Amino acid sequence: MFYDEKHHKLMIKLVSHIHEIARSLISREIDIAADRMSIVHGLVPDGSKRVVSGQYTKEPASSWHPATLPPSRDAKWPSLVIECADLESITRLRIEAEWWLTQSEGDVRVVVVLIIWPFRSGISLEKWVPDPDGNSGSNDSTTGKAKCVQRIELQCRSKNTASIEVNGGPLRLEFEMVFLRAPNSSRQRDIIVSEEALERIMGLVSDGNI
Template sequence: MLDTKSDIGTETSGGSFLGDLGPPIRRYPYKGVTQLLHTLKTEKCRQQDDVDVSEWVNFTKFNNQAFTRDFLNSESMERRWNSYDSPEKLILVKVLASHPHEAAARQFERLLFQSLQPMGLVSSLQTLGSATCVAENGSAKQPDCQYLPLRLPKARTDKWPSLVVESDLSESPSKLMSDARFWLTGSNREVQMVITIMIGRSTPEIVLESWELDNDSAKRTQVVIIGKGENNHLYLRGQPLIIGFDKLFLRPPSIPRETDIIFDDDILKQMATLVWVEQES
């Protein structure tokens, strides 16, 4: 069973969000792009030999100048990084995008828009992909998926999405907890909800969690577990997963067909099955 630490109400706070990431995510001091690429190549080989090796590497001693020069202004490196923690001088880089990781994000997006069809709102929601978002303290992040309604409330900017989705192939929730903390506390309350998807590396189990801001902390508000037991029997706990209409569209429903988005048993099983197909292939 995955190490979810999944009690509803668990909170996480603080300006730094990568500083608490430990094993299995390794750390290396940053010495330039050439050294970084060599390190990623080494970690990729380790990942192929050992399923417990993380798909992430944290580089230390990484300042704003290096971030702008080597990543933001470089097309070849633009998609290599995932998160930059300016106060801690840390940058999190992806070793290799795994198929289950990508499948989880893509399937979630497909099922989200499928749920919007009966409401007639498919064309009312922007999907912003992995576009970079930068916080006031200089920290930055690229999510797996992010969404923002086309029509925004007055005084609301388009700098931040309303909903973010982050996935991870892991046995530990620490990376996803740090993701939620960044989006909710770094966006000046503009991100309304974060959905995290943790896929077990060696356990056929997927944990979806929703996070929202409570005072100044990221608070876990839902935990849904989809697993595979004996004879490939699927089980669910904590379902359904609910995305509040107002959280996504930044307004209350205005007609009866506009309702909260509900990922019920069938939707959750469909998503999990397609992720496991990628994982087992």
């Protein structure tokens, strides 16, 4: 959901059951990876917590913030966001990713864009981060203040996991960007959603019986 008070525009994104499956499975992998670090309640799942910023109101598909925040910021903005939709909405999703990164003035550090292909044939994942200097020259950026730094494509050619192709994986979410601090032990490391996990997610998404 996105509301622009100035222009009195309300945009509601219709999310299907299959979007919820993909989003929840990716979210679960993130939570599992965070729990493995033995940081008790270190990453707080905010879900689709609504954020109000000036004239705008926005709800993500999923979001998280670290339990311990730097002194300079509060819990208004998450550090990590997921947005999801169909392939036909990819331009809108990229705009939403940039909104989180720019409207928060960099408090949101990572946005993962999750795109479901037609007929459940594939999934695309894009990892967006702030680009305050606008040096990336990305053609996908509308503001020049954000950039896509990783693209992953999952494709299922038939109804079995052996036919699933993963290109660009694994998904890596840097520890400092998610937890807003440097790691202080060897167990604290980047959150990795492995290629094997991505294959399993693609297999479930492509299953016509779900």
